[in-house]
Amino acid sequence: MNYCKPEKEIISGDNRDDVRSRATIAVDILDSIDDYVSAFDRDWNFTYISRKTAADFGLSPEDLLGKNLWVTFPNFVGTELERNYREAMEKREIRRFEWRTIYAKPRFEEFTVFPSVEGITVYGVDITNRKQAEEEVAQAKQRLDAHMNNSPMAIIEFDDEYHVIRWSEEAQRVFGWKAEEIMGKAIREMPWVFRDDAKLVDQLSTDMLSGKLPRNASANRNYRKDGSVIFCEWYNSAIYDTRGKMISVLSEVLDVTERKRLETQLAEHSRNLEKLIEERTRELKEKERLATIGATAGMVGHD
Numbered sequence: 001m002n003y004c005k006p007e008k009e010i011i012s013g014d015n016r017d018d019v020r021s022r023a024t025i026a027v028d029i030l031d032s033i034d035d036y037v038s039a040f041d042r043d044w045n046f047t048y049i050s051r052k053t054a055a056d057f058g059l060s061p062e063d064l065l066g067k068n069l070w071v072t073f074p075n076f077v078g079t080e081l082e083r084n085y086r087e088a089m090e091k092r093e094i095r096r097f098e099w100r101t102i103y104a105k106p107r108f109e110e111f112t113v114f115p116s117v118e119g120i121t122v123y124g125v126d127i128t129n130r131k132q133a134e135e136e137v138a139q140a141k142q143r144l145d146a147h148m149n150n151s152p153m154a155i156i157e158f159d160d161e162y163h164v165i166r167w168s169e170e171a172q173r174v175f176g177w178k179a180e181e182i183m184g185k186a187i188r189e190m191p192w193v194f195r196d197d198a199k200l201v202d203q204l205s206t207d208m209l210s211g212k213l214p215r216n217a218s219a220n221r222n223y224r225k226d227g228s229v230i231f232c233e234w235y236n237s238a239i240y241d242t243r244g245k246m247i248s249v250l251s252e253v254l255d256v257t258e259r260k261r262l263e264t265q266l267a268e269h270s271r272n273l274e275k276l277i278e279e280r281t282r283e284l285k286e287k288e289r290l291a292t293i294g295a296t297a298g299m300v301g302h303d
Helices: 015-032 051-056 080-091 128-150 169-175 195-210 257-302
Strands: 036-041 046-049 095-100 108-115 119-126 154-159 164-167 215-223 229-240 246-255
Touching: 036 051, 080 095, 080 108, 080 119, 108 128, 154 169, 169 246, 195 215, 195 229, 195 246, 229 257
Parallel strands: none
Antiparallel strands: 036 046, 036 119, 095 108, 108 119, 154 164, 154 246, 215 229, 229 246
């Protein structure tokens, strides 16, 4: 059945039936697709609406043909849908936008509005599943970012050329640089590897890039933004694509400067204690020796 509003007949004779037949076929094809199609004249009256689109409003195409869009559906007035429709009509420009339905069953659609001399034609695609997937990905990223920023370890991620692409809040606390100061910069651009440890870090970076050491733990000294030196333990993990090319490196960094300081103090204390014990032992042995000599001398004198 043809759901197009009849236009003035300009074809006569035997060709009329053929034109009508072709129009019917075109409408049947549009009604068979699983998308949303509608058309309006320059007065915003429906000139075509697919059965699927009409059914979403609980109506049939016959209920809407010739009706004014804004009068029939007043809740559309003042919305993003109206703005895009009118701009397409007035500026004769194609418009594409996303829309959350307000009359039909709640879902997300992507509309493309095509202008013509007679008015506009609207083509809509249900993107609800895509939007839900995008929302799930966004929520997963939000949770991951929250966990990383809440981690007691500094979280740093590098791309395949060792440019910084993630810099957690703890990384800022440990190294002193804010994310906006270091994001996008390569390791070699940042003065944060202690000079005497640079060779070790370069070799480790090369081994990860080649896939030789996809997972590893290392320790080296780093400079902070203020120039002070800290001791860090780096726990690194690289991921690779199907061809074996490195995609990124995620590093968890633990500032062990205080532990190193305590270990140094403890080692010094242990050395001092051992020295004290050795000295005390020598003193005791000397006293025992002198006591033995004294006792021997006494025995000789008594004899």
